Amino acid sequence: MFKFVDCIDAGTEYCPCYLAEKGECIICSQLKGRAFCDCLNWKGTCIFQxxxxxxxxxxxxxxxxxxVLKSINFLRDDLxxxxxxxxxxxxxxxNNIGSYVFLKKPQSPHCFAMPVSIMKSNIKNNVITMAIKILGVKTKDILDCKEKVEIKGPYWNGVQGQIFLKNLKNSEILISARGVAASPCVMVANKLKKHNNNVIVILDKxxxxENFAKKEFLDLGCKVYDVNMIDYSNYTLKDxxxxxxNELxxxxxxxxxxxxxxxxxHRLYLNYIYSVNKNLNFAxxxxxxxxxxxxxxxxxxLKLCNGQVIRGCKQQYNPAEVFINIKGDVNI
Amino acid sequence: MMVIVIGGGWAGCAAALQAKKCGAEVLIIEKTDMLLGLGNVGGIIRNNGRWTAAEEMIALGGGDLFEIADRCARHKNVEFPGHKHATLYDVNIIEAEVRKYLYSMGINIMFENRVVDVEMEGRRIKSVYLHDGTEIEGDVFIETTGSTGPIGNCLRYGNGCSMCILRCPSYGPRISISMRAGVEDLQGLRGDESFGAMSGSCKLEKDSLSKELQEQLDKDGVVVIPVPKEDINLDKLKNKVCQQYALKEFAENIVLLDTGHAKLMTSYYPLEKLRKIPGFERARFIDPYSGGKANSIRYLSMAPRDNHMKVVGIDNLFVGGEKSGLFVGHTEAIVTGTLAGYNAVRAGLGLNLVELPTSLAVGDIIKFENESKQTIEGLKQRYTFAGAVYFERMKELNLYITDVDKIRKKVEGLFLKDFFKNKII
Structure with missing residues (x-):
């Protein structure tokens, strides 16, 4: 059975990493305790070398x-x-699909560091833009930042199924997003537009x-629809x-x-799409x-359906393998 | 019936050709943009016992590729230390000729596609997967992926990637398909029982040599020059794949052969030292590009097989070339590949598989190698018609024959004339 295994850091300047040092490399058999090459998931460079x-x-x-902190703009009390x-x-x-950083207040201990997706990265004035929902200890701590923040990065695994996005050219994609998760979708839409794709976006009201990111998508030239997505009485997709x-x-x-x-x-949405069309790829x-x-x-x-353990922070998986129930018994 | 050949080197081409001649649909999946693999930098055929093997194959009806190589010869009847009546084919033209021939026979070839995994159904391979997840189904599969590289192996067991003709960084590394199908690989050993062996020759750009050397190569096909005493390194011979060229003469002399490039019969040679030798002042390597420090590592990935060339434990996987054993050379690849192609079609039809008779060198080597590599000492040997232990055996058993008529009569006597020309579908 073909195995889709990918490490987002493989071949970058951060590769090989600690995992290789301890014989746990995601990609390279020689750095996973084996004596010979078995490059199923060749990424263009020899990590062992x-x-x-x-x-x-x-x-x-x-x-x-x-x-230096440029600005904090409150869209709501908690956003x-x-x-x-x-x-x-x-x-x-x-300035890449799936980019994220770890963010914390200067002087706060490392346990306050939280992963935040990059919505926009301007390579002219070097300003990055992030949307943050204030939920708990870490996000409340960040609100106390005055002039500076501490950032650790870059990381790139904020989006799964990147292979399907990066290979998409002169084609069409449907993005459905709600809440703060629309933020990394803006970066995706930005990159896909550059490859001449028609990007249709459905946002949860x-x-x-109205979702905070609506203007961003419109500015990129995406067609945007606003709907109520979830019926909270039984947590299913609204008609x-x-x-x-279906219409789109x-x-x-x-x-x-x-x-x-x-x-x-993801589970509700992907299974519904799968029930309509089995040929779509998912991100x-x-x-x-x-x-x-x-x-x-x-x-x-996290564990895939075949029991394989995935390191979610740097390992890519095919979202279909995680979220799709082939028997179709998900209450959509 | 669909026969899928994985790897388009000499063995893969021979297997594909034979399967096609037998009447099957054939697809070669090759990871680079060229056929012949290491055959693009080799060039030596018909030396010593390889003469007999080539003529036996021609008499058996499986000589198509030898005839192309003969047509592409730059020099015939060349002698160099330990070797007689060699033919040196032109590595710069032969790939295009073989490609043209395979296409003319109706063989399909997918270039720049790397097979990475298999789908099994019990003891059978149902399909193979390409690097992008594409699944390709077949009835019978022939693995001729060789045993050389990739980068990590050349690093762990050699001096690192030497940027050889296999071009792993460009096209992706070799994968052992038999191992993906659940059969553990065998490895060849060196004298000190470490794994693998280093490729035995490198190539210099002929134009970078002195005019005199170029002229001598063009005229005679061979140049022998003594190595400066301080540079003689007999230890290097122990690491060499090509035991037929691991003679003292090859350590004490620089042996150059004209295969279109100037083939330097040593694994690697530090450039600074090489350029101190008269005539080599401007020398540069053309294969491997880093021939000044390293060469590719081989014999790390052989599948256990029977004498029909079928992989032990899998019902529809056959092997040829280095994948099938500690064989050295194009001739050996063509012989084993041809039998693999023939038996693959028989297996697809549910017919009994055949062995080549041991009264012929081409049958005897397949059986002898298989028996020999059951022992540690046997794993340290390489098996070639051209020298070392197997050429000695050929001479002892009177299998080494250079009289073409005698070889033809022998094959006719076995009722095997044009055996490989028979369509079986």
């Missing part, structure tokens, strides 16, 4: 650095848009009657949402659909709990 030439050590890991001046290197590296999906799928030739929401939403916002971002701490681990 990089490791040997780096004196059998991991490359230097990312570290926190202080950056902010944060802009930060970063250096040109970080701005360029974060939510509490504010108006399903009707809109009749009208367009989508090759990929992206889900921006919680894992519960999802990555909701794995992340603490270190290096595949070490274990908080992001």
């Amino acid at each position: 990089e490791y040997t030439w780096n004196n059998n050590k991991a490359k230097k890991a990312r570290d926190f650095k202080e950056y 902010i848009i944060m802009e930060v001046f970063v250096n040109p290197y970080l701005a360029k590296q974060l 939510g509490r504010s009657n 108006e949402f399903k009707k809109l999906i 799928m009749r009208k367009h030739d989508f090759k990929v659909t992206m889900s921006g929401g919680s894992d519960e939403f 999802t916002v990555n909701n794995a709990l992340m603490t270190c971002g290096e595949g070490v701490c274990g908080s992001c681990h």
Whole structure:
């Protein structure tokens, strides 16, 4: 059975990482305790060679650095848009699908660091834009930032199924997003538009009657629809949402659909799409709990249906393998 | 019936050709943009016992590729230390000729596609997967992916990636398909029982040599020059794949052969040292590009097989070339590949499989290699018609024959004339 295994850091300047040092590399058999090559998931560079030439050590890991806070803009009591001046290197590296950073208040201990998706990264003025929902200890702590924030990055695994997005050219994609998960979808839409794709976006009206990211999508030239997506009485997809999906799928030739929401939403949405059209590829916002971002701490681990353990912070999976119930017994 | 050949080197081409001649639909899946693999930098045929093997194959009706190689010869009847009546084919033209021939026979070829995994159904392979997840179904599969590289192996067991003709960084590394199907690979050993062996020759750009050397190569096909005493390194011979060229003469002399490039019969040679030798002042390597420090590592991925070339434990997977054993050379690849192609079609039809008779060198080597590699000492040997232990055996058993008529009569006597020309579908 063909195995879709991909490490988002493979072949980057952060590869090989601590995992290779401990014989746990996601990609390379020689750095996974085996004596011979078995490059099923070749990423264009030999990680074993990089490791040997780096004196059998991991490359230097990312570290926190202080950056100047440009602005915090309250969209609601519990939803902010944060802009930060970063250096040109970080701005360029974060201008990619799935980019995220760890963010914390200067002087706060490392346990306050939280992963935040990048909505926009301006490589001209080096400003990154993030949407943050104030939910708990870490997000409340960040509200106390005055002039500076600490950022550790770049990381790129904020979106799963990236292979389907990066290969999409001159085609059509449907993005359905709700709440703060619309933020990484803006970056996706931005990149897909550059490859001449028609990007159709459905946004959940939510509490504010309009998603904060609507303007961003419109500015990119996406066609945007506002609907109420969820029937909270039994947590299923609302009929108006399903009707809109059916209508759009009749009208367009989508090759990929992206889900921006919680894992519960991914499950409902992907299974509904699968029930309508079995040929679409899926991308999802990555909701794995992340603490270190290096595949070490274990908080992001999840199990695929075949029992394989995935390190959610740096390992890619095919969202269909995680969320689709082939028997079709999900209460959509 | 669909026969899928994985790997388009000499063995894969021979297997595909034979399966096609037998009447099957054939698809070669090759990871690079060229057929012949290491055959693009080899070039030596018909030396010593390879003469007999080539003529036996021609008499058996499986000589198509030898005839192309003969047509592409730059030099015939060349002698160099330990070797007689060699033919040196032109590595710069032969790939296009073989490609043209395979296409003319109706063989399908997918270039720049790398097979990475298999789908099994019990003891049978149902399909193979390409690197992008595409699934390709077949009835019978022939693996001729060789045993060389990839980068990590060349690093762990050699001096690192030497940027050889296999071009792993460009086209992706070799994958052992038999291992993906659940059969553990065998490895060849060196004298000290470490794994693998280093490719035994490198190529210099002929134009970078002195005019005199170029002229001598063009005229005679061979140049022998003594190595400066301080540079003689007999230890290097122990690591060499090509035991037929691991003679003292090859350590004490620089042996150059004209295969279109100037083939330097040593694994690698530090450029600074090489350029101190008269005539080599401007020398540069053309294969491997880093021939000044390294060469590719081989024999790390052989599948256990029977004498029909079928992989032990899998009902519809056959192997040829280095994948099938500790064989060295194009001739050996063509012989084993041809039998693999023939038996693959028989297996697809549910017919009994055939062995080649041991009264012919081409049958004897297949059986002898298989028996020999059951022992540790046997795993340290390489098996070629051209030298080392197997050429000695050929001479002892009177299998080494250079009289073409005698070879033809022998094959006719076995009622095997044009055996490989028979359509069986």
